[in-house]
Amino acid sequence: MKLNELKKGQLATVSEINANRELKNRFNSFGLVKGAIISIDGHSLAKKTMEICINKTHIALRASEAEKIEVTV
Amino acid sequence: MSTKTETIKIALVGQPNVGKSALINSVGNARLKVGNFSGVTVRKEIVRFNRDGYDFEITDLPGSYSLTDYTIEERVTKKYLDDSEYDLILNVVDSTNIERNLYLTTELLALNKKIVVALNMTDEAVKEGVDIDEVQLGKILGVNCVKTSAVQKTGIDDVIQAIIKTYNLRENRFHLQFSEVFEEEITHIVSFLEEKKIKCKISLKALAIKLLREDKETYLRFHEEPIWTELQPIVNKAYQHLYLHYDTKDLDDIFNDEKSAVAKGAVVETVHFDKEVKQSLTDKIDNLLMHQFIGLPIFLFLMWGLFQLTFEVGSIPMDWIDAFFASLIDGTKSYLGDTELASVISDGAIAGVGAVVLFLPNIVILFLGIALLETTGYMSRVAFLLDGFFHKFGLHGKSFIPLVSGFGCSVPAYMAARTLKNDRDRLLTLFIIGFMSCGARLPIYVLFVGALFTEEQAGNILFLIYISGALIGVLAAKVLKITVFKGDDEPFVMEMPKYRLPSFKLIWHTVSAQAMMYLRKAGTYILLASVLIWFASNYPKQIEMEQEFQVKIEQTQNEETINALTNELALYKLENSYLGIIGHASEPFFAPLGYDWRMAIALETGLAAKEVVVATLGVLYGLGEEHDEESSGLIEKIRANISLPAGISFIVFVMIYLPCLAASMVFMREAGGWKYLGYLFVFTTATAWSLSFVAFNVAQVLT
Numbered sequence: 001m002k003l004n005e006l007k008k009g010q011l012a013t014v015s016e017i018n019a020n021r022e023l024k025n026r027f028n029s030f031g032l033v034k035g036a037i038i039s040i041d042g043h044s045l046a047k048k049t050m051e052i053c054i055n056k057t058h059i060a061l062r063a064s065e066a067e068k069i070e071v072t073v
Numbered sequence: 074m075s076t077k078t079e080t081i082k083i084a085l086v087g088q089p090n091v092g093k094s095a096l097i098n099s100v101g102n103a104r105l106k107v108g109n110f111s112g113v114t115v116r117k118e119i120v121r122f123n124r125d126g127y128d129f130e131i132t133d134l135p136g137s138y139s140l141t142d143y144t145i146e147e148r149v150t151k152k153y154l155d156d157s158e159y160d161l162i163l164n165v166v167d168s169t170n171i172e173r174n175l176y177l178t179t180e181l182l183a184l185n186k187k188i189v190v191a192l193n194m195t196d197e198a199v200k201e202g203v204d205i206d207e208v209q210l211g212k213i214l215g216v217n218c219v220k221t222s223a224v225q226k227t228g229i230d231d232v233i234q235a236i237i238k239t240y241n242l243r244e245n246r247f248h249l250q251f252s253e254v255f256e257e258e259i260t261h262i263v264s265f266l267e268e269k270k271i272k273c274k275i276s277l278k279a280l281a282i283k284l285l286r287e288d289k290e291t292y293l294r295f296h297e298e299p300i301w302t303e304l305q306p307i308v309n310k311a312y313q314h315l316y317l318h319y320d321t322k323d324l325d326d327i328f329n330d331e332k333s334a335v336a337k338g339a340v341v342e343t344v345h346f347d348k349e350v351k352q353s354l355t356d357k358i359d360n361l362l363m364h365q366f367i368g369l370p371i372f373l374f375l376m377w378g379l380f381q382l383t384f385e386v387g388s389i390p391m392d393w394i395d396a397f398f399a400s401l402i403d404g405t406k407s408y409l410g411d412t413e414l415a416s417v418i419s420d421g422a423i424a425g426v427g428a429v430v431l432f433l434p435n436i437v438i439l440f441l442g443i444a445l446l447e448t449t450g451y452m453s454r455v456a457f458l459l460d461g462f463f464h465k466f467g468l469h470g471k472s473f474i475p476l477v478s479g480f481g482c483s484v485p486a487y488m489a490a491r492t493l494k495n496d497r498d499r500l501l502t503l504f505i506i507g508f509m510s511c512g513a514r515l516p517i518y519v520l521f522v523g524a525l526f527t528e529e530q531a532g533n534i535l536f537l538i539y540i541s542g543a544l545i546g547v548l549a550a551k552v553l554k555i556t557v558f559k560g561d562d563e564p565f566v567m568e569m570p571k572y573r574l575p576s577f578k579l580i581w582h583t584v585s586a587q588a589m590m591y592l593r594k595a596g597t598y599i600l601l602a603s604v605l606i607w608f609a610s611n612y613p614k615q616i617e618m619e620q621e622f623q624v625k626i627e628q629t630q631n632e633e634t635i636n637a638l639t640n641e642l643a644l645y646k647l648e649n650s651y652l653g654i655i656g657h658a659s660e661p662f663f664a665p666l667g668y669d670w671r672m673a674i675a676l677e678t679g680l681a682a683k684e685v686v687v688a689t690l691g692v693l694y695g696l697g698e699e700h701d702e703e704s705s706g707l708i709e710k711i712r713a714n715i716s717l718p719a720g721i722s723f724i725v726f727v728m729i730y731l732p733c734l735a736a737s738m739v740f741m742r743e744a745g746g747w748k749y750l751g752y753l754f755v756f757t758t759a760t761a762w763s764l765s766f767v768a769f770n771v772a773q774v775l776t
Contacts, residue, residue, distance in 0.1 A: 021325055022143060023564050028329040029139035030568065031173040045365055048461030049470075051569060056170050058355075058569035060457040062464065065564050 001073060004050065004066035006040045012071035013037055019068045027069075031055050038071065080128040081240050084154060086181060087165035088174055089136030089146075090450070090570040092193045095223035096165055097133055098578060124233050127240075132159065138173075138568075140180045144495065154184060160240055161187035163232070168198035168205055168220070169571075171344055175336035178214065182249040185279035187242065188216045189235045196222040202347030210343040215248020224576075251331050254318045258285065258311040265307055269300055284308055285315075287324060355450075355571045362451070368458050376477060379442040387435040394434070398427030417607055425603020425682075426596065435512075436485050437588050439478060443489055444583040446474070448575035452492065453567050460565055466547040467554025469498040470565065476502065476546070479509030480539070483736035484591065486511075487743045495563045501553055503744050507732045507757060508546025510539055513683035517727050520687055524711035525720040542728045549760065602734045606681050609651040618645055652678065666726065666765045667719030667773075676726060682733040718772035722765040729761035 006012055014036045017024050027033070031054045041051040041058060051060050087093045097120055120131045134153055135146030142148050154162070164181055166174040171192070181188055192198075192207055211218040217235040221228035250256065262281035273280050283291040285308070295301050312324075319327045362368055402419040409415035446452045452474070460470030468476075471493050478486035486506045493499040510518075522534045622642040626635050647653050648670075656674030663673045671694065679686040687707075694710040715723070731737060731754055741750040 021323075022141070023566070025139065025141045025325065025329065026143050026564065026566050028333065029141070029173075029176055030566070031176065031333075033329065033333045041359070042363060042365065044458055044461050045369065046461045048464065049457055049565065051363065051457060055172055057173050058359075060453065060460075060565070060567045060569055062460065062565045065566060 001071055002067050003038070003052070003069040003071050004047075004063045006071065006073070008040050008042050010040050010073065011037060012040075012073045014069060015072050016070040017068060018070065019065070023065065023068070030059050031057055032059065032069070078123070078126060078128050080130055081161070081236060082159040083129060083131045083236065084157070084159045084162045085131050085133045085165065086150060086154070086162055086177070087136060087193075088138050088167065088177055089568070090573075091136070091165050091167040091174065092223045093133060093136065093165045094579060095576060096191060096193055096221060096229075097131060099223050099226045099229055125237060127237060129233075129236075131163070132157075137177065139177055154181075154186075159186075161189060161236065163236065164188055164190045165193050166190055168192045168194050169201055169203055171203070171205065172336050172340045175339055176332055179249060179332040179335045182214060182216070183279070183282060185275045187239050189232065189239050190214065190216055190218045191221045191228070191232050192218055193221050193223055195220045195228065196225050201353075204345040204347055206343040206345075210339060213250075213339050213342060249335065252334055254314070255331055258314055261311060262304075262307060265304065269303075271300075285311060285324075286328060353571075358572055359454070359569075363454055363457065368454075372455055372458060379439070382438055382442070387438050390434040391431055394427070394431050398423060398430070401427070416611070417604060421604045421607030422600055425606070426600055430592070433588065433591065435481055436591050437584060439481055439485050440584050440587045441580070443474060443478070443485075444580050445575070447492065448573070448579060448583075450570040450572045453569050456565075456567060457569065464565070466550045467558070468502060468547070468550050469493055469495070469563070472498065472502040475506055476509055476543075479506040479511060481512055483507060483509075483511050483732040484739050485587070487736060487739045488587065488590075490743060497558050498563055500744060500749070501550060501558045503740060503749075504553060504753060504756065505546045505550045506740075507736075507753075508542050508549060508729065510542045510728055511683065511732065511736075513733065514727055516687045517679075517683065518724060520690070520708065520711065521715075521720050521724050524708045524715070525717050538724060538728060545729065545760075545764070553756075602681050606652070606678060606685075609655075610647060610653075610678075612651060613649070615646050615649055618642065647674075665769075666722045666762065667716065667769045668723065669714075672715070672719070672723055676723075676730065679727070680731060680734060680737075682735070683727070686727065717776055718769050721772045722769035725768045726761045726765040729757055729764060731757050 001012070003012070003014075014032065014034055016034065017027055017032070019027065032038075036054050039053045041053050043050045047063060049060055049062050050066055051058060052066075053059070085093055085097060118133045120129075120133065122129050132153065134150040137144075137147040137150040140147065140151045140154065142151065162181055162184070164178055166178065178188075178190060190211075192205055192210075198205065205220070207218040207220050217239055219228055219231045219235050221232055251259070259278060259281045262284060263277045266277045266280065271277065271280070275283075280291065284295075284304075295304060315324075315327055316322050319330065321327065362371060364371075402423050405419040405423060406415050409418070446455070452471070455473060456470030458470070459473050463470055463472055472490075474492060475486045475490040478489050483506055486509070487503060490499050490502045490506065493502055518535055518538055522531050522538075526534050619642065622638055622645075626638050629635055629638070648657075652674060653670075655677060656670045659673050659677065660668075660670045663676070668676075671690065675686045675689040678689045690711070691707050694707065694714060711720070732740070737750055737753070740753060741747060744750070744753075
């Protein structure tokens with residue numbers, strides 16, 4: 001399952017990040033690493049962007065970026 | 074004791090929003106200055122103070138989540154840490170979010186420098202039930218960890234003592250402990266290097282890590298050495314083991330995994346989370362402000378309020394400033410008499426600088442608003458709310474603030490674009506800010522719309538001008554994105570920081586720094602430009618003609634005839650001044666748009682400041698200099714001299730072409746060079762010309 005398919009309030013574990021090196025480093029520095037537990041805070045109006053929470057850090061990202069993150073619920 | 078005091082050079086490093094600036098402000102005394110723009114620090118600032126017999130020199134580096142090349146901030150920080158001379162790193166850490174912060178700390182540890190870690194925001198951590206064993210954490214990381222709170226000013230002295238102690242440590246051991254598998258490979262390489270008696274500035278362990286990280290410089294160094302033939306197989310074997318163990322061949326992945334593991338491990342061993350906090354204040358506020366449906370309206374309302382405030386409250390001191398400069402001009406003239414010197418000082422320098430200083434109140438209020446948005450953490454939410462819409466046009470959610478500021482004045486708008494971290498996004502935003510019609514263009518619109526349309530139509534036309542300007546802007550963004558700034562979309566991954574009430578000191582600092590920068594510009598560029606324009610419109614002197622007119626004026630008694638003659642003289646002088654010559658020369662360029670030489674000159678003086686356009690038209694259409702947009706005389710003259718198609722085409726040109734000199738200079742500085750100003754000039758002029766051409770011809774067909 002991909003991160004952008006989750007609904008508000010759901011919890012999931014990151015199983016894989018399929019991004020390029022730059023973006024992956026960025027994710028990593030926010031604590032978004034393999035095995036991290038994510039909760040979904042919410043989406044913007046057209047679901048183009050979403051807010052997630054990892055270990056107290058709230059992160060906003062586009063659906064197109066969330067697509068690159070594989071999760072297991 | 075007359076020994077020379079030692080200077081400890083400190084690099085201050087931390088992730089964004091950890092209170093670095095606040096901490097540094099509370100370290101020394103009130104006299105130290107940190108020229109740090111909240112959230113938009115691109116330059117690094119240096120602070121000096123003296124304590125306990127040492128001179129401290131702290132370089133405040135921009136907030137970075139990690140040492141990568143992702144943002145300008147991170148690049149600046151990384152470059153400084155790699156290339157500059159400093160004695161130790163002071164790493165400021167947010168105690169309430171320690172695991173993520175320690176990720177950066179592990180990267181700093183890998184640099185093999187002396188480090189002191191300040192566990193900041195201890196007060197908040199205590200409230201949230203986060204209990205950190207700083208002694209144990211220090212042992213694990215092999216560095217001094219000190220609990221601090223910049224807000225409550227606690228632990229500051231301990232940091233100073235820790236810095237002095239660490240500075241005086243002779244030995245700098247490499248403390249970072251990776252996982253067992255990793256350490257094993259490192260040990261292999263280190264023991265080989267030891268056997269070969271390799272000498273190195275950094276510790277052998279750090280060297281081994283560099284080898285494993287495929288660090289280019291390290292490889293270059295060894296590649297030429299005979300030892301390489303022996304070293305290579307050892308490193309290769311290490312890689313094979315690591316690949317096997319981590320099930321990936323991506324070294325970055327492996328290292329990032331290691332760093333996360335170190336951070337996580339340290340947290341597990343030293344941090345105790347007391348209670349599960351139900352819902353933080355931030356979450357509660359976000360439930361409202363980030364709401365799927367009402368979040369956006371709330372934001373728009375806040376922005377509306379800010380702009381109301383900017384122009385309503387801002388107009389009060391503006392009247393005073395206006396009066397002050399007017400009296401200054403009169404005073405200068407009466408003091409120096411009717412001389413050339415008096416004219417260049419009052420009509421050139423003071424008038425020009427005054428016109429810019431006039432907008433200072435608006436700028437201060439606007440920046441106060443923006444600083445509040447930024448420092449409270451609301452800005453990131455706004456970017457989140459708007460990114461969906463903006464992304465369609467190739468813009469970033471954060472582009473919103475600079476673009477909206479552009480309706481007020483392009484100068485602060487260009488400066489506000491600094492909130493965009495990514496170069497390409499920032500440049501794209503900078504290029505289209507000019508499409509948002511600034512306040513100084515309003516008089517021109519009022520004049521032309523009043524002259525060419527009926528009163529009932531005027532309001533709607535004015536609104537249409539602003540809206541279509543903005544629409545052309547976003548469309549231009551799309552075009553630029555497809556053509557010039559093409560390439561992959563920059564990812565939108567942002568932290569939503571906790572809401573915080575910023576300290577008065579920080580806000581004051583940010584706003585006063587912006588205001589000073591604006592004033593400094595008024596005193597330099599604008600001063601120069603005003604004098605230049607004064608010169609170009611007053612020279613060469615037409616002494617013969619002046620005398621001729623003087624005689625004629627003296628001969629007549631009729632007030633009206635005198636007025637007409639004075640205007641005729643002014644017109645003659647301007648037409649034959651350098652400015653007039655330029656206007657005539659550029660007439661062919663503007664002819665297809667329906668303009669005569671007078672409109673051409675007005676546009677050209679408008680390059681200095683848009684306010685000048687109306688004044689120039691007033692002079693050129695023979696009315697003397699005292700004209701603003703409300704003078705019905707000028708409106709009638711415009712109506713009589715300029716056709717509707719030419720007028721519409723003129724409005725379109727004004728909407729789009731290059732902003733004033735002041736703004737152009739700021740643009741150049743923000744974009745990073747003359748080159749970009751050249752691009753902007755070509756881009757805006759070409760767009761303005763073509764659209765005006767279309768408008769002129771369409772209007773001609775329709776009327």
